[in-house]
Amino acid sequence: MKYFLATTAALGLIAGAGHAQDRTLTISVYAFGQDAMAEAVFNPFEEVCGCEVVIETGNSVERMAKIEANAANPVIDMAVMSTQDALSLARQDLLQPLDVAQISSHADLYEAAKDPLGNGMAVGYSYYATSIVYRSDLVTVDSWADLLSDDLAGRVALPNITGTQGPLTLMMLSNALGHEGADYAQTIDAIGESGDDIVTFYNRSSELAQLMLQEEVIAAPVGRFAWSRFSGADLPFAWAEPTEGQTGGMNVMVMTKGNGNEELAYQFMDYWLSVEVQTRIAEAKLDSPANTDVVVSDEIAKSLTYGAELINSLTMLDPAAIIDNREAWVERWNENVVN
Amino acid sequence: MFQNNREGLALALPAAVFTALLFLLPVGILLSEAFKVDGSWSLQGYIDFASKPLNQTVFLRTLKLGALVSVVSAIIGYACAFCIVNLDGRHRGRVFGLVVLPLMISPVARTYAWIVILGRTGIVNDTIISLGLSKTPIRILFTETAVFIGLLQLFLPLMIISLVSAMENLPKDVIPAARVLGANWIQVFTKVILPLTKDGLVIGGTLVFTGSLTAYITPAILGGSKVLMLETLLYQRVNVANDFVSAGVIATVLIVMSFGANILLKRIAAARN
Amino acid sequence: MNTRLASRLIIGTTLLFLIGPFVIIILAGLSAGDFMTFPPNGISLKWYLKVFTVESFRESFALSMFLAIFGTITALILGIPAAYAISRYDIPYAETIKTIVAAPIIVPGIIVGLALLRYLVVPLNFTVTLALFMAHTALVLPYAVRVVSSSLGNLRSDMEEAAVLLGCSRIGAFMRVILPNIQSGVLAAFILGFVTSFNQVPVSLFLSGPGVRTLPIDMLSYMEITYDPSVAALSALLAFLSVAIVFVAEKFLGFSRYV
Numbered sequence: 001m002k003y004f005l006a007t008t009a010a011l012g013l014i015a016g017a018g019h020a021q022d023r024t025l026t027i028s029v030y031a032f033g034q035d036a037m038a039e040a041v042f043n044p045f046e047e048v049c050g051c052e053v054v055i056e057t058g059n060s061v062e063r064m065a066k067i068e069a070n071a072a073n074p075v076i077d078m079a080v081m082s083t084q085d086a087l088s089l090a091r092q093d094l095l096q097p098l099d100v101a102q103i104s105s106h107a108d109l110y111e112a113a114k115d116p117l118g119n120g121m122a123v124g125y126s127y128y129a130t131s132i133v134y135r136s137d138l139v140t141v142d143s144w145a146d147l148l149s150d151d152l153a154g155r156v157a158l159p160n161i162t163g164t165q166g167p168l169t170l171m172m173l174s175n176a177l178g179h180e181g182a183d184y185a186q187t188i189d190a191i192g193e194s195g196d197d198i199v200t201f202y203n204r205s206s207e208l209a210q211l212m213l214q215e216e217v218i219a220a221p222v223g224r225f226a227w228s229r230f231s232g233a234d235l236p237f238a239w240a241e242p243t244e245g246q247t248g249g250m251n252v253m254v255m256t257k258g259n260g261n262e263e264l265a266y267q268f269m270d271y272w273l274s275v276e277v278q279t280r281i282a283e284a285k286l287d288s289p290a291n292t293d294v295v296v297s298d299e300i301a302k303s304l305t306y307g308a309e310l311i312n313s314l315t316m317l318d319p320a321a322i323i324d325n326r327e328a329w330v331e332r333w334n335e336n337v338v339n
Numbered sequence: 340m341f342q343n344n345r346e347g348l349a350l351a352l353p354a355a356v357f358t359a360l361l362f363l364l365p366v367g368i369l370l371s372e373a374f375k376v377d378g379s380w381s382l383q384g385y386i387d388f389a390s391k392p393l394n395q396t397v398f399l400r401t402l403k404l405g406a407l408v409s410v411v412s413a414i415i416g417y418a419c420a421f422c423i424v425n426l427d428g429r430h431r432g433r434v435f436g437l438v439v440l441p442l443m444i445s446p447v448a449r450t451y452a453w454i455v456i457l458g459r460t461g462i463v464n465d466t467i468i469s470l471g472l473s474k475t476p477i478r479i480l481f482t483e484t485a486v487f488i489g490l491l492q493l494f495l496p497l498m499i500i501s502l503v504s505a506m507e508n509l510p511k512d513v514i515p516a517a518r519v520l521g522a523n524w525i526q527v528f529t530k531v532i533l534p535l536t537k538d539g540l541v542i543g544g545t546l547v548f549t550g551s552l553t554a555y556i557t558p559a560i561l562g563g564s565k566v567l568m569l570e571t572l573l574y575q576r577v578n579v580a581n582d583f584v585s586a587g588v589i590a591t592v593l594i595v596m597s598f599g600a601n602i603l604l605k606r607i608a609a610a611r612n
Numbered sequence: 613m614n615t616r617l618a619s620r621l622i623i624g625t626t627l628l629f630l631i632g633p634f635v636i637i638i639l640a641g642l643s644a645g646d647f648m649t650f651p652p653n654g655i656s657l658k659w660y661l662k663v664f665t666v667e668s669f670r671e672s673f674a675l676s677m678f679l680a681i682f683g684t685i686t687a688l689i690l691g692i693p694a695a696y697a698i699s700r701y702d703i704p705y706a707e708t709i710k711t712i713v714a715a716p717i718i719v720p721g722i723i724v725g726l727a728l729l730r731y732l733v734v735p736l737n738f739t740v741t742l743a744l745f746m747a748h749t750a751l752v753l754p755y756a757v758r759v760v761s762s763s764l765g766n767l768r769s770d771m772e773e774a775a776v777l778l779g780c781s782r783i784g785a786f787m788r789v790i791l792p793n794i795q796s797g798v799l800a801a802f803i804l805g806f807v808t809s810f811n812q813v814p815v816s817l818f819l820s821g822p823g824v825r826t827l828p829i830d831m832l833s834y835m836e837i838t839y840d841p842s843v844a845a846l847s848a849l850l851a852f853l854s855v856a857i858v859f860v861a862e863k864f865l866g867f868s869r870y871v
Contacts, residue, residue, distance in 0.1 A: 215460050368731050583726075
C-alpha cells in the first residue's frame with residue numbers, strides 16, 4: 001500500500017511539475033487533426049527549441065473565450081484561430097502587435113495574410129475553402145440551397161451559429177435563396193422552419209466528421225481542412241462545387257499580451273510559417289499554406305485550398321462584419337432555430 | 340468524556356471550514372452574479388434570462404425530462420424492487436450487485452455506448468428494420484428520446500436501490516394478508532406497498548430528479564446543440580460568450596429546483612398519511 | 613410459476629437495459645476494423661493495446677489517480693475527526709455543520725468547476741490542479757463523513773471510555789481502540805471516495821487547462837475527434853478498474869454494510 005501511494009504521489013508530482021522544468025510554450029490550437037499536426041509541427045519544434053510545447057485544443061470561439069476569461073493572467077502564449085475571433089480579441093486589447101522582423105518568412109506570405117487585422121495584430125497561416133461534403137452514392141449537391149431541400153431532409157447537419165463555419169453557411173445560403181440584408185434574418189428564419197429536418201448543429205468539425213462516418217448525416221457544410229478525413233474513408237464522399245461558389249476563410253496566428261514568453265512564441269511562429277514546415281503540413285493534407293513559396297504536387301493540391309486563383313475565387317465574409325453582427329445572429333438563431 | 344463540546348467542535352471545524360471557504364464561498368459568489376447588474380442588486384438578470392424563448396424552452400424541457408425519467412424509473416423501479424425482494428438470498432445479492440454495477444462506471448462510457456446502440460447504423464435500428472417495423476432507419480440520436488433513454492439508464496439503479504431498501508423493511512406477511520382479505524394487485528400496491536415505502540420513493544425520486552437536472556454528458560452527447568438542457572445551455576453560454584450572469588441564473592434555478600423537488604416529494608409523502 | 617417467470621422477465625429486461633450497453637462497449641472495443649461497429653466485424657485486441665500508447669491518456673490517468681488518491685486521503689483526514697465529533701459529542705451547530713459538509717453533493721458539478729475557476733484560479737492565481745484537488749476533496753468529504761459516521765455508530769463508546777479509565781490518553785484511546793475498529797469503514801469510505809473522484813466529470817469540465825485534464829475529460833475530447841474503437845476500449849478498461857476495486861472491497865470487507 002505504501003509503495004503504491006508513493007508511486008502515485010511521484011506520478012502526480014511528475015505530471016504536474018514536469019511541465020515546469022523545461023522551457024514551456026503554451027499554445028492554443030484547433031482540435032482537428034492534432035495528432036497529425038503534432039507530428040508535422042509541434043513535436044519537431046520541441047526538438048528544435050529544446051522546450052516543451054503544451055497544447056490547448058478546441059474550436060476557435062471556445063478558445064477565444066478562454067483567452068478572454070484568463071485576461072488578467074494569460075495562460076496561453078500564442079494561439080491560432082479564425083480571423084474574426086482574433087479580431088474580437090484585438091478589439092479587447094488582449095493581443096500584442098507582432099514584430100514581423102522576427103518572422104523570417106513574412107515577406108513570402110500572401111498579401112492578404114501579412115496583416116489581416118491591421119496594426120500587425122495577426123498573421124495568416126492557412127487558407128481554407130468551405131463547401132458542402134456529401135455522399136456521392138446517395139445524393140447530388142449543386143447548390144447551397146440544397147441544404148434545405150427535401151432530398152437532404154432528416155439527413156443533413158449544419159454548423160452551429162456560434163462556430164466559424166456558421167456565419168459562412170448563412171451567407172452562402174442567403175445568396176442561394178436570394179435573401180437580402182446583412183442580418184440574414186430571412187435565412188435564419190428559413191433554417192428555423194426546416195428545423196426538424198436538420199439532424200443537429202455541430203460545434204466542431206471533428207464532431208461532424210464523426211456524424212458523417214457514422215452515417216447519421218449524408219451532407220453538411222465543412223471546411224476543406226477536414227477533407228482528408230472524408231477522402232480517405234470507406235464511404236464515398238464528394239466535395240460540392242455549388243453554382244453560388246465556395247466560401248472560406250483564413251486562419252491567423254496571434255500572440256497574447258504580456259505572456260512573458262514572447263521569444264519562444266516568435267520562434268514557434270517563425271517555424272510554423274517557414275517554407276519547410278508549411279510544405280510538410282500541406283503534404284500531410286492538413287492545412288493549406290499561406291506561404292506562397294510552398295510548392296506541392298497536383299495530386300496533393302487537389303486536397304487543399306491551394307493556389308492564388310482558388311483563394312481569390314472564394315466568397316469570404318469580412319471579419320469585422322461577423323463580429324458586429326454575431327450577437328444579433330445568435331439572438332435570432334436562439335429564438336427561431338434552436339427553440 | 341464527551342462532555343467537552345468545544346473539543347468536539349474543534350474536531351469538526353476543519354472539515355466544515357474547508358468546505359465552506361473553498362467550495363461554498365465561490366459557488367455563493369457565482370450565484371450572486373445572477374442577482375447583480377452593474378454592481379447593484381437587481382433581479383434584472385433573471386428577468387432578461389426568463390424572457391428569452393430559448394431559455395424558457397430549455398427550462399421546460401429540463402423539467403419535463405426530469406419528471407418523466409423520475410416517473411418511469413419509479414414504475415420500473417417498483418416492479419424490479421418487488422421481484423428482487425422476493426428472490427432468495429444468494430440470487431438477491433447477485434442481482435443487486437448487478438444493479439449497482441453501472442453506478443461504478445464512468446458516465447462517459449455509459450453514454451458512449453448509446454451512440455453505438457441508437458445510431459442509424461446501430462443495433463436498435465438494425466432490429467427495427469429486420470423486424471420490418473420501418474423501411475428506413477429512424478432518427479433517434481439528437482432527440483429528446485435519446486436523452487431520455489440515456490438519463491433513464493443512468494439513474495434507474497438509484498431508484499431501484501432506494502426502493503429495495505424500503506421494501507426490505509416491509510413486514511413479510513403484510514402483502515399475503517392483504518391478498519387474503521381480497522385485495523387485488525392494484526389495491527395491494529396503492530394501499531399497502533406505496534404508503535409503507537414512500538420514504539424510499541421520496542429518496543429515490545429526489546436522487547433521480549436531481550440527477551437528471553444536473554446531468555451534463557448525457558444531454559451533451561445524445562442531445563447535441565439542438566436538444567439543449569439547462570446544464571448544456573450553461574456550458575455553452577460560458578464557453579462561447581463568457582456569460583456569467585446566465586451561468587449564475589441557471590445555477591440558482593437548478594439548485595432551487597433540486598430543493599423544491601425534494602420538499603415537494605416529502606410533502607406528497609406526508610400527505611398520504 | 614407464472615409469477616416466477618414474470619419476475620425473471622422483469623429483472624432480466626431491466627438488467628439488460630442497465631448492463632447491456634456496458635457489454636456492448638467491451639465488445640465494440642474488440643472491433644478489428646478502424647471504425648466502431650457493433651457487432652464487431654473481426655476481433656482484435658489492437659484498440660485495447662492502443663489505449664496505453666496514447667500519451668494524453670497516460671498523463672490524464674496520472675492526474676486522475678493523483679486526485680482520487682490524495683483527494684480521498686485529505687477528505688478522510690478532515691472527515692474522520694468530523695465524523696467522530698458528530699457521533700460522539702453534542703456539538704453546537706451540529707446540523708449546520710452537517711449541512712455544510714454535505715452541500716457539495718447538491719450543487720451541480722458544472723457550477724462548482726466554474727465558480728472555482730472564476731474566483732480562485734483566475735483572480736487568486738491558484739493552479740488549476742490545486743483547484744481540482746480542492747474540489748475533489750470537498751466532493752468526497754460528505755461520503756467520508758457519512759460512511760465513517762455509520763461505522764462509528766456501530767461502535768460502542770464504552771470501550772473508549774474504558775481505555776481512558778484504564779490510563780490511556782485520549783489520543784491513545786482513539787488510535788488504539790477506535791481506529792482499528794472502524795478500519796473497514798475507513799477503507800470503504802476510501803474506495804467509495806476514490807471511485808467518485810475518478811469518475812467525476814462536470815467539475816473538471818471547466819477546471820481543465822492546457823496539459824491539465826482528468827481522464828474522463830480527456831476521453832470526452834478524444835471522442836469528439838476520433839471515432840475509433842480505442843475510446844470504447846478505454847471505457848471498458850476503466851469500467852473494469854472501477855468494478856474490480858469495488859468487487860475486491862466487497863469480498864474482503866463486505867463494505868455494502870456501511871453505504
